[in-house]
Amino acid sequence: MSFQQLVEHSRRYGSDPAFVLLGGGNTSFKEDRTLYVKASGHALGTIGEDGFVRMDLDLLEQIWHKQYSQDDEQREDEVLKDMMSCRLEGETARPSVEALLHALLPFPYVVHLHPALVNGVTCAQDGEASVHRLFGEALWVELVKPGFILANIVRERLIAHQAKTGKVYSLIFLQNHGIFVGGQSLEEIAQIYTEVLSTIEAQLVRKPDFTECEADADKVEKVSGVLQGLKNERILFRNTLEFKHLLTDRSSFAKAGSSFTPDHIVYAGFKPLWVDEGADVSKAFVQFEREHGSAPKIVCVQNLGVFSLGEKPLPLFFDTVAISVYSESFGGPRFMDEAMINFIRNWEVEKYRSQVSS
Numbered sequence: 617m618s619f620q621q622l623v624e625h626s627r628r629y630g631s632d633p634a635f636v637l638l639g640g641g642n643t644s645f646k647e648d649r650t651l652y653v654k655a656s657g658h659a660l661g662t663i664g665e666d667g668f669v670r671m672d673l674d675l676l677e678q679i680w681h682k683q684y685s686q687d688d689e690q691r692e693d694e695v696l697k698d699m700m701s702c703r704l705e706g707e708t709a710r711p712s713v714e715a716l717l718h719a720l721l722p723f724p725y726v727v728h729l730h731p732a733l734v735n736g737v738t739c740a741q742d743g744e745a746s747v748h749r750l751f752g753e754a755l756w757v758e759l760v761k762p763g764f765i766l767a768n769i770v771r772e773r774l775i776a777h778q779a780k781t782g783k784v785y786s787l788i789f790l791q792n793h794g795i796f797v798g799g800q801s802l803e804e805i806a807q808i809y810t811e812v813l814s815t816i817e818a819q820l821v822r823k824p825d826f827t828e829c830e831a832d833a834d835k836v837e838k839v840s841g842v843l844q845g846l847k848n849e850r851i852l853f854r855n856t857l858e859f860k861h862l863l864t865d866r867s868s869f870a871k872a873g874s875s876f877t878p879d880h881i882v883y884a885g886f887k888p889l890w891v892d893e894g895a896d897v898s899k900a901f902v903q904f905e906r907e908h909g910s911a912p913k914i915v916c917v918q919n920l921g922v923f924s925l926g927e928k929p930l931p932l933f934f935d936t937v938a939i940s941v942y943s944e945s946f947g948g949p950r951f952m953d954e955a956m957i958n959f960i961r962n963w964e965v966e967k968y969r970s971q972v973s974s
């Protein structure tokens with residue numbers, strides 16, 4: 617059965633760090649007007665059949681003919697309620713916020729991922745031009761609010777493209793987010809992914825170098841102790857060649873000093889805390905928390921290394937740095953803008969996701 621095949625492929629993508637970090641991304645399968653789409657809060661790498669929600673595609677279609685509130689929070693609330701009622705009887709899980717996009721793409725299989733290599737393009741200054749140059753038939757979507765607004769824009773572009781060319785986009789690049797690939801089979805999708813990654817890789821002028829570096833053990837222990845005292849979390853420390861370049865001064869740090877995608881905000885905080893060499897870590901931490909209303913999850917100490925509060929933020933910070941380095945081959949990094957970062961920080965759906973997965 618094809619749904620089982622989807623589950624297998626989802627696990628394969630989900631276990632490969634080149635494709636997925638911390639369970640991000642989602643997949644779907646359509647059969648007889650039923651959409652099987654990943655439920656919120658499940659990690660792709662370990663997903664089973666129970667990690668998917670079955671939804672009625674005809675009911676989902678009706679969402680496009682309804683009027684929703686202009687207010688962000690109210691609109692996403694209303695849409696979520698409607699999406700919940702599109703589930704087949706007996707379904708209790710919450711569909712992924714990206715279920716609407718899965719429903720829109722007229723392919724039996726859709727695989728949506730956030731590979732660092734791909735985001736090296738979607739989070740780059742020349743991202744759009746590069747996508748058009750490298751992948752002629754692909755759709756580029758600029759940074760827009762996720763959820764209903766994003767799905768609505770994709771829907772309009774799909775309709776317009778089909779009216780003009782008679783074709784459907786099977787490849788969609790979302791600025792500061794990731795990639796959607798649709799196909800008639802999972803083999804076809806796997807091939808498209810291989811092509812996309814190798815095409816981008818062939819353009820790279822430089823790759824991140826995460827070779828481990830030594831760090832002053834006394835200083836590391838001292839900072840770890842301070843952070844442990846501030847937040848009762850396991851403190852992890854890493855220093856690599858790439859981090860060393862990054863942590864020489866504030867201006868080099870700017871290349872990794874903000875958020876590239878919603879996932880980075882959810883798991884690693886909206887920005888890392890920078891601490892000048894020799895400065896009071898505790899003071900900087902408390903000031904950050906007071907200023908932004910949330911504690912930092914990544915603390916970068918000049919000429920020392922990177923501290924992670926808990927295990928989850930660290931791989932996301934590595935991802936940020938990888939994306940930043942890849943983006944150098946496409947005009948340099950481009951973070952999400954301030955307004956979008958605030959939108960994500962306040963978005964209830966994302967809050968739910970970070971709760972479920974923690």
Ligand SMILES: [Zn+2]
Pocket residue numbers: 641714728729730793794
């Ligand atoms: Zn996504």
